[in-house]
Amino acid sequence: MSSTDEPPAEGPAATPAREQGRSARGRALRWTFYAATAVAFGWFAWKVEWSQLDGVSVRWGWVAAATVVGVLFCYVGAFTWRVVLVGLGARELPPFRTLADVHAKAWLARYIPGTLPWIAGKVYLAAQLGIARSRLAVSALVEAAAQVVAAGTVSLLLLAVDPRIGEISPTLRVAVAIGALVGLGAMTPAVFNRILRLGFRLLRRGAPDPVDWPLVGRSLALYSGGAVVSGASFALLVFALAPEAWAGDLLFLTGAYGFAGVVGMLTPLVPSGLGTKDATLLVLLLIIVPAPTAALVVLVSRVWSAAVDVLFWAVAVSSERLRRIREERASADPA
Numbered sequence: 001m002s003s004t005d006e007p008p009a010e011g012p013a014a015t016p017a018r019e020q021g022r023s024a025r026g027r028a029l030r031w032t033f034y035a036a037t038a039v040a041f042g043w044f045a046w047k048v049e050w051s052q053l054d055g056v057s058v059r060w061g062w063v064a065a066a067t068v069v070g071v072l073f074c075y076v077g078a079f080t081w082r083v084v085l086v087g088l089g090a091r092e093l094p095p096f097r098t099l100a101d102v103h104a105k106a107w108l109a110r111y112i113p114g115t116l117p118w119i120a121g122k123v124y125l126a127a128q129l130g131i132a133r134s135r136l137a138v139s140a141l142v143e144a145a146a147q148v149v150a151a152g153t154v155s156l157l158l159l160a161v162d163p164r165i166g167e168i169s170p171t172l173r174v175a176v177a178i179g180a181l182v183g184l185g186a187m188t189p190a191v192f193n194r195i196l197r198l199g200f201r202l203l204r205r206g207a208p209d210p211v212d213w214p215l216v217g218r219s220l221a222l223y224s225g226g227a228v229v230s231g232a233s234f235a236l237l238v239f240a241l242a243p244e245a246w247a248g249d250l251l252f253l254t255g256a257y258g259f260a261g262v263v264g265m266l267t268p269l270v271p272s273g274l275g276t277k278d279a280t281l282l283v284l285l286l287i288i289v290p291a292p293t294a295a296l297v298v299l300v301s302r303v304w305s306a307a308v309d310v311l312f313w314a315v316a317v318s319s320e321r322l323r324r325i326r327e328e329r330a331s332a333d334p335a
Contacts, residue, residue, distance in 0.1 A: 029124065030124075030125070030128075033109070033117075033121045033124065033125075034105075036109070036112055036117065037105075037108050037109045037111065037112060037117075037121070040109070040111040040112040040113070041108060041111045041306070043111075044111045044306060045306070048299070048302065048303055049299065052296070052299055053299070053300065053303070056241070056296065056300070058240055058241060058300075059239070059240045059241075060240070061240075062236050062237065062239045062240030063236075063237065063240045063304070065236045066233045066234070066236035066237040066240065066304070067233075067304070067307075067308055067311065069229060069232055069233035069236060070230070070233040070304075070305070070308035070312075071308060071311055071312050071315065072229055072233075073226055073229040073230040073233060074103075074104070074107065074308070074309070074312035074316075075100060075312075076222065076225065076226040076229055077103060077107070077226060078096070078099055078100040078103040078104070078316075079096070079222070080143070080146075080219060080222040080223060080226065081099065081103055081139065081143060082096060082099050083218055083219070083222060084139045084142050084143060084215065084218075084219055085131065085135065085136075085139050087211075087212075087214065087215035087218060087219075088135050088138055088139060088142075088209040088211070088215065089135070089209050090131060090132075090135060092130075093131070094129050094130075095323065097316070097319045097320050097323050098129065098320055098323070099126075100316040100319070100320070101316045101317055101319070101320035102122065102125045102126050102129070103122065103316070104312050104313040104315075104316035104317060105121070105125060105313065105316075105317070106118050106119075106121040106122035106125060107309060107312065107313070108309055108310070108313055109121045109122075110309075111306075119140045119144070122136070122140065123136040123137060123140060134200070134205055134206065134208055134209070135209050137208075138196060138208050138209050138211070141192075141196070142187075142192075142211060142215065142216075142219055143219070143223075145183045145186055145187045145192075146183075146187065146216075146219040146220050146222075146223045147223050147265065148179055148180060148183040148262060148265055148266070149180050149183040149184045149187060149220060149223075150219075150220050150223035150224040150226070150227055151223065151224075151227040151258045151261055151262050151265075152176045152177065152179055152180030152183070152258075152259075152262045153180050153184075153224070154224050154227040154228060154231075154255070154258055155176070155227065155231070155254075155255040155256070155257075155258030155259035155261075155262060156173065156176060156177060156180070156255070156259070157255070158231070158251050158252070158254055158255030158258070159173075159252065159255040159256065159259060161251060162251060162252045162255070164252060164287050164288070167287050168259075168283075168284065168287075169283070172259075172263065172280065175263070175266070176259060176262050176263065176266075179262060179266050180262070187211075187216050187220075188216070189210070189211050189212055189213055189216065192211045192216075193208075193210050193211055196208040196210075196211070227258045227261075228254060230257065230258065230261070231253065231254030231255065231256075231257040231258045232250070232254055233308075234253060234254070234257035234301060235249070235250050235253035235254050235257070237297070237300070237301055237304055238253055238285075238289075238297055241293070241296060241297050241300055242289045242293050242297060244288065244289050244290070244293065245288060245289060249288050252287075252288065253288075256281065256284040256285070257281065259280065259284065260277045260278075260280040260281040260284065261277060263276050263277060263280045264276050264277030264280075278298050278302065281297075281298050281301070282294055282295065282298050285297055285298065
């Protein structure tokens with residue numbers, strides 16, 4: 001299977017009217033996706049209790065550092081997606097900045113309830129670049145499983161080296177461990193490929209690109225690194241808000257953020273883990289900071305995380321636009 005989508009129909013079926021209709025439907029779907037993302041993000045912002053942020057004392061240097069690391073995590077996700085696509089056999093992929101642009105646009109769709117919208121949006125937008133939809137669908141499944149396994153494993157290991165792990169609910173620890181183990185079992189090539197073949201057969205989509213151990217290993221390694229980067233950005237944010245926190249809490253905070261994230265990912269029909277992720281994070285923060293500070297950190301981290309997502313989108317979209325402008329200028333002036 002090539003890295004490009006199926007060739008367009010030829011002969012009488014490929015009439016100008018049909019092509020124009022496809023283009024119109026494509027534009028409608030794309031703008032519907034953008035509109036749904038904007039509405040969901042607006043609802044997310046509306047639910048924030050902004051009045052509680054009045055008079056909050058913040059050390060902005062830590063916030064700036066947390067934001068830089070947070071955007072770096074987003075780019076780690078885009079890079080991991082590219083590695084997964086290459087591992088599935090894609091060769092003539094668009095430039096990384098183009099893939100990051102698509103990843104950033106789809107990333108904001110996480111605020112739409114459920115996991116499907118942002119995955120479907122990513123598949124649709126990337127398919128417009130000529131990448132096969134079947135390959136994109138497989139890459140999305142690999143990414144989803146790798147995130148749960150990597151984040152769950154890394155967070156549990158980081159929390160395990162901290163003596164305060166005994167204060168974390170055993171039920172939650174078991175739930176995250178089971179989620180990671182089930183994900184790892186599903187990611188083994190023999191199981192994963194069998195599930196893919198069954199799904200593609202039911203959908204009558206032909207044969208999917210197979211997954212092998214090198215791809216599984218690379219995706220898990222990259223998402224493990226991403227979990228550390230993401231957790232570290234949160235730890236820096238906590239340092240900006242909680243004078244009680246210190247360098248000795250770094251590993252605990254990194255693991256706690258990843259742990260809460262997995263709980264959010266395992267919760268269906270919740271936008272970006274809202275609610276379950278926040279509740280888990282609050283319980284874990286109570287171990288190291290007073291209740292008022294923990295509640296403040298959870299609220300600010302929700303707003304800050306959304307701001308990082310928007311910043312990533314702005315940087316990725318601007319970078320891709322600049323790349324296109326340079327290419328257009330170079331093609332217009334070969335000399």
